[in-house]
Amino acid sequence: MPSINEQPIPAARPVIGEDEIEAAVRVLRTGRVVQGPEVAAFEEEFSALVDGRHCVAVNSGTSALHLLLLAMGIGPGDEVIVPSFSFAASANAVRLVGADVVFADIEPGSFNLDPAAVEAAITPRTAAIMPVHLYGHPAAMDKIMAIAGRHKLAVVEDACQAHAAALNGTPVGAFGTGGTFSFYPTKNMHSLEGGMISTGDAEIARTLRLLRNQGMEQRYANEIVGANMRMTDVAAAVGRVQLAKLNGWTEQRIANAAYLSEHITAAGIVTPPVAEGARHIYHQYTVRVQGGDRDAVMAKLTEAGVGNAVYYPTPIHRLKPYWEPDQKAGRNWDLPETEKAAAEVVSLPVHPSLTQNDLERIVTAVNALGENL
Numbered sequence: 001m002p003s004i005n006e007q008p009i010p011a012a013r014p015v016i017g018e019d020e021i022e023a024a025v026r027v028l029r030t031g032r033v034v035q036g037p038e039v040a041a042f043e044e045e046f047s048a049l050v051d052g053r054h055c056v057a058v059n060s061g062t063s064a065l066h067l068l069l070l071a072m073g074i075g076p077g078d079e080v081i082v083p084s085f086s087f088a089a090s091a092n093a094v095r096l097v098g099a100d101v102v103f104a105d106i107e108p109g110s111f112n113l114d115p116a117a118v119e120a121a122i123t124p125r126t127a128a129i130m131p132v133h134l135y136g137h138p139a140a141m142d143k144i145m146a147i148a149g150r151h152k153l154a155v156v157e158d159a160c161q162a163h164a165a166a167l168n169g170t171p172v173g174a175f176g177t178g179g180t181f182s183f184y185p186t187k188n189m190h191s192l193e194g195g196m197i198s199t200g201d202a203e204i205a206r207t208l209r210l211l212r213n214q215g216m217e218q219r220y221a222n223e224i225v226g227a228n229m230r231m232t233d234v235a236a237a238v239g240r241v242q243l244a245k246l247n248g249w250t251e252q253r254i255a256n257a258a259y260l261s262e263h264i265t266a267a268g269i270v271t272p273p274v275a276e277g278a279r280h281i282y283h284q285y286t287v288r289v290q291g292g293d294r295d296a297v298m299a300k301l302t303e304a305g306v307g308n309a310v311y312y313p314t315p316i317h318r319l320k321p322y323w324e325p326d327q328k329a330g331r332n333w334d335l336p337e338t339e340k341a342a343a344e345v346v347s348l349p350v351h352p353s354l355t356q357n358d359l360e361r362i363v364t365a366v367n368a369l370g371e372n373l
Helices: 017-029 035-052 061-071 088-095 114-119 141-150 202-211 233-263 294-303 319-326 336-344 355-367
Strands: 054-058 079-083 100-104 126-129 154-158 178-180 197-199 287-291 347-348
Touching: 017 233, 035 054, 035 197, 035 233, 054 061, 054 202, 061 079, 061 088, 061 197, 061 202, 079 088, 079 114, 079 202, 088 100, 088 319, 100 114, 114 141, 126 141, 141 154, 141 287, 197 202, 233 287, 287 336, 294 355, 336 347
Parallel strands: 079 100, 079 126, 126 154, 154 178
Antiparallel strands: 054 197, 178 197, 287 347
């Protein structure tokens, strides 16, 4: 148990400080609160994070994925290759446009799509590959882009957990046809709620702007069928404040992760590896519990005042909306690394609000787990 003077260390700690509050109030006082100058400024500033690509702000990361697939023309009859070890939104967006989800297995180290599994999953109906930069570690984009090029496939990057992650100097969201980011409060930066789409294709960017705003660029001059997935100016103002702080927060996350990896020595706890050339920005610091009782490990950590969580205990292909239709169709997925990861992973606190004392408490609690492993 933590001492009487020690508070539990939360697994995540969203930041809503005076700067964010002042930005929101400033916009509220202008009376212009939806799809205005703050959104335009946020899009322009975020563009610097993705090598100057066009950026289109929307109301969530899920909307970003959904609209990007729509803008690319992906729909019924198409297949999109997706990792099952991800949040359900990755696959949901594919289903929402009427395309079929094809699940591929992950690499054991990065928890991201295995390029060999991607290549093996390609069929004549494959239209796109959706790598997810899970936990903030970039997927093997060099290999995935090469596969996409050989087979003339689009690439949709789900970078919702990976703001400012990079591979060999190229930021995520700047590799594929388009990239998507989430600004949910627990992400490395947030806008209370919101999302962003990056693309190097000006026509796709224009289509996205139409789709998010009822198909209109000019009021009542609808060009296509669209939706209301706009970002508010209040959210954009908060996002701009957070974006200005992102670099410092990211460096602190990387430093916190380095400390944990250096000092966690418990047998049976595998700390997260980082691929060569990868900039891992640690949305989550995710370890594996190998050869032991994960539930007991989590209970001990909680008892010691160390927040922890499992992302994700059930792979997407085993969730009801996917499992039941696939079973009826006689479709079974062979995803051994996905199943293993779902049974072993635990995420520990790594957020930039951690103090040195917090880091030491986390290490002490993890290293004391020997009897449960």
